Each structure stands twice: as structure tokens, then as C-alpha cells.
Amino acid sequence: MTSQKEIVYEAVQWLDKQRLLDDKLDFSKPIREQISNEEKQAVARYVENAFRCGTTGFSSPSHNWTEFDLHKYVVGLTNNWLRKDIRLNGGQAYTTQQRRRLQREFHRVDDALDSLESTVKAGLKAAKICQCGAKHTNFPNHHSTWCDMYKG
Numbered sequence: 001m002t003s004q005k006e007i008v009y010e011a012v013q014w015l016d017k018q019r020l021l022d023d024k025l026d027f028s029k030p031i032r033e034q035i036s037n038e039e040k041q042a043v044a045r046y047v048e049n050a051f052r053c054g055t056t057g058f059s060s061p062s063h064n065w066t067e068f069d070l071h072k073y074v075v076g077l078t079n080n081w082l083r084k085d086i087r088l089n090g091g092q093a094y095t096t097q098q099r100r101r102l103q104r105e106f107h108r109v110d111d112a113l114d115s116l117e118s119t120v121k122a123g124l125k126a127a128k129i130c131q132c133g134a135k136h137t138n139f140p141n142h143h144s145t146w147c148d149m150y151k152g
Contacts, residue, residue, distance in 0.1 A: 004047075007056045008081035011046035012088055015039055029090045032082040040078065048074045 002010070015035065016025045025034055035043075050056045051070060058065070058073075065073070084094040095103075 001054075002050070002056045004056055004059075004077055005081050005085055007047050007050045008043065008078055009085060009087055011043040011050075011078075012082075014046055015043055018042075027087065027090070030092070031088040031090075032079075040082070043082075044071075044075050044078045047078055 012025070012031055019025065025031055032040075047056075048070060051058070051074065082088055086093060
């Protein structure tokens, strides 16, 4: 029995063979961006027929599937594998929107920390150190009020 992932890939290859020579699919780019809704439906019908013929099976075979349930299941399954299969996604691993959002947020925080770190380092370099070892502050004559070693 062929896996559901392989059936979807086989259906896309079948679709590619049905297209004209000058309109072939470019597998180095995401397929879902290259095919129309009608072609997605054709891929789903191919997969649906594979279920009916027994070429592939359900993840839960004990479920009583109606025609409507089967169609909904296959459409979702097809869209899922068009996104997640690396061979159909231009060689790129699929990441969820939440993960992409977290990665963007991480980069923003990382950039802010880098900026803060450079600001702190610049402030530390500018600080003068008294003979007693204390750092001068930005407040004028603050250190001189309590340290006998301070030479302004």
C-alpha cells in the first residue's frame, strides 16, 4: 500500500505530464504557487480515486467514511502535502506560520540586544576611572564630593 504522501506526489507528477511542454511544473519552486484551483481539484480527485481503489489507505481505517467525509479528508490531505513535502515545496522545509513569526520576533529581540550591548560598551569605554578604582558617572562632580583621590 502506497503512503498518502507518495500518492499526492504521484498525482502532481501525473498532473505535470498532462500539461503542455511549454507549461511544465518547475519543481525547484513551490508547486502550490504554480497550479490553479482546478488543477488542485484534479490532484485531489486522483488521490480520492487511489483511496477508492485501495492503492492507499486511511490513517484510521475503522472510521465509517461517507463520500462527503472522504472528499473533505482528501482535499485537506492534498493541501497539507503540497505544503509539507520537500519535493513539492521547492526543496525548502516547511515551517508553520507560528514558527516563522517566532523566528522574526527572535531576530528583533536579538537586534535590540545587540544595539543595547553596543550602547553599554560605548558608555563603558567613555567612563573615566578614578585612582581609587571607582568609575565616574554622568553627573557632574558626583565622584568628587566623596573621594579625596579624585582629580577632575
